[in-house]
Amino acid sequence: MARHLITSAIPYINGIKHLGNLVGSQLPADLYARYQRARGNEVLFLCATDEHGTPAELAAAKAGQPVAEFCADMHATQAKIADGFRLSFDHFGRSSSPQNHALTQHFAGRLADAGLIEEVSEKQVYSNADGRFLPDRYIEGTCPNCGYDGARGDQCENCTKQLDPTDLINPRSAISGSTDLEVRETKHLYLRQSQMRDQLNAWIDSKSDWPILTTSIAKKWLNDGDGLQDRGITRDLAWGVPVKRGAEDWPGMEGKVFYVWFDAPIEYIACAQEWRDAGKGSDWERWWRTDKGADDVRYTQFMGKDNVPFHTLSFPATILGSGEDWKLVDYIKSFNYLNYDGGQFSTSKGRGVFQDQALDILPADYWRWWLLSHVPESSDTEFTWETFQQDVNKDLADVLGNFVSRITKFCRSKFGEEVPSAGTFGPAEEALIADLDRRIAAYQSHMDAIEIRKAAGELRAIWVAGNEYLQSAAPWSTFKTDPDMAAAQVRLGLNLIRLYAVLSAPFIPDAAQTMMTAMQSDDWSWPSDAATALAALPGGHAFTVPDVMFTKITDDQHADWQTRFSGTRD
RNA sequence: GGCGGUAUAGCUCAGUUGGUUAGAGCAGAGGAAUCAUAAUCCUUGUGUCCGGGGUUCGAGUCCCUGUACCGCCA
Secondary structure, eight states: OOEEEEEEOOOBTTSOOBHHHIIIIIHHHHHHHHHHHHTTOEEEEEEEEBOOSHHHHHHHHHHTSOHHHHHHHHHHHHHHHHHHTTOOOSEEEETTSHHHHHHHHHHHHHHHHTTOEEEEEEEEEEETTTTEEOOGGGEEEEOTTTOOTTEESSBOTTTOOBOOGGGOEEEEETTTOOOOEEEEEEEEEEEOGGGGHHHHHHHHHTOTTSOHHHHHHHHHHHHSTTOSOOEEOEESOSSSOBOEETTEEOTTOTTOEEOHHHHHHHHHHHHHHHHHHTTSOSOSHHHHBGGGTGGGEEEEEEEEGGGHHIIIIIHHHHHHHHTSOBOOOSEEEEEOOEEETTEEOBTTTTBSOBHHHHHHHSOHHHHHHHHHHTOOSSSOEEEOHHHHHHHHIIIIIIIIIHHHHHHHHHHHHHHOSBOOOOOOOOHHHHHHHHHHHHHHHHHHHHHHTTOHHHHHHHHHHHHHHHHHHHHHHOHHHHHHHOHHHHHHHHHHHHHHHHHHHHHHTTTOHHHHHHHHHHTTOOOOOOOSOHHHHTTSSOTTOBOOOOOOSOOOOOHHHHHHHHHHTOOOOO
16 A cells, blocks of 8 residues: 655745635645545645745734734634645644744754754844834835835836845835834854755755656746855744744843745644644654655645745755755645636736635636646646636536436436446446556546546546436437337446546545435445446335536626626726 | 746647657537437647747757746745
8 A cells, every 4th residue: 555645835824815826736636645545555745835934924913913813713714714625644744833933943943953054144134113113025115226116125126126225215005004114133044055055955855756847947047047045044023933043042142033935835744743643643753754664655746836936946955954854745746826817816906716605606626627627737827717617517517427326317317226237248348447447547547647628528538428328328328229228238237327426526426426325326436447336226226316506607697796706906 | 127937720738858740629611429417429739839049869848938827025
């Protein structure tokens, strides 16, 4: 039995995410996790919330809550939404957990011992009114280049010129508006990634099977300009993991915390400890320590393309630099962006569909199916209500839902609500079985390779094969002349429903459960061959006719949602 | 400005190491059937494969160049 460690990029805590955040990491990771479990493999599927940093502090302030309380509430909210989408995390952790605090400090200590941490003094803008240092982008002022009044300390969004905060004319705090700013000297820790460039380069080079999107981004950061740059891993903030060297205090670093990009990926490991501590498992090290049983684990990460540098370089640098036997990622599946109706999803402009709204208007399976079958694997993908309506109605309601409906209702009217026993399979049935064997093999190989769109296409073709068979076998016709043959045809059709439940469950778990329940079965075993799988429900086995599985999206709903989620356009 | 990605049928996309008349789903058109959520099934593609050069016996596929969109970095 193979063992799969699977992680999804961890979503930031500052608010409810839109669909773009779902499709780029959590949903495909869930698909893969469900598939591997279905194949009988051992899976540990982890995700968490990324809770530290300035945006979280500001979001909490805006909500009028202490930041710890805000994060706890928002974590619960995101966990509820994840559950709504049927994301099957073995544990949904928090980067603010005590486990992550300790582990982050541990890694910092190991890296320091290995000579990979450097203390650097630098000048940063301090706001007396806010009582804090301000990150570059939280300083606003007049652009020295174009005169735009709302330029940020990192870049003027009017003329796109890159800036230093000290370039701004009449700088002010973006948080309070205060102009009582001063430049102060402060000391920070830098991770000397540049020292590990050759090691990282060789590691990336060894990953010839990774998606081009993943390796090209990594190589660019390794080789661009002066090569991989050292990065600051601490900040002058209150909310975060306090800087410590292992369990020891770090002289000169009092009151500082680690920067989010340092502690967030470490949460992947800490999350396994949380999982253990929550009583969901007994041994987390056999998943994460190659010297303690994780040698045979295959570790796959899922993320949007914006997260690739941290996962290909920074986090591996942390792990390799520690000198300990931590598990490195085996395969990184990265995704492009999902666009919304001619533009980008925008949190600030309220453009696009947010995850809670999506679940309010339609069941999870509708979203799961459309998003996964259109997942942006090779380039950005466009969401439009028109294609969403068309595709979901066609694939789920017409092709799959109607198949279940037509065969169960036909059987009920002619043979009653049990699988008919009479008749034997002929050439048409054998041909279907051979076709299914080929298609299931193709489906598996696409799923094994995490080629999601291809897998979705093959699954859809498997649904279509059932309709093709019924159409040519025409039991409603044979019933008049040869009821026994009709019985055999219906028996095959009913067994297809159970097989579809098994094969479809990774994509649409709720509908799969509906199908399985209707067939009054609990046999979720993955098919070894179609002939055997289609004999699972013998003659005489009782079933029920399920309610309509997928109601169609109407034109009125389409129009209503198109308007409601358009947001404010400029 | 530097780098990377993308550009294939009305729409969403496949096209493996260059090799025969460029494919799939949806939409459109025609037909069959009537068990079913008016659902299904069959038939139907005259596409300057973004433009322009080049390499090659042969390029959607490689090289150069231009254009458009997206992203990352400075």
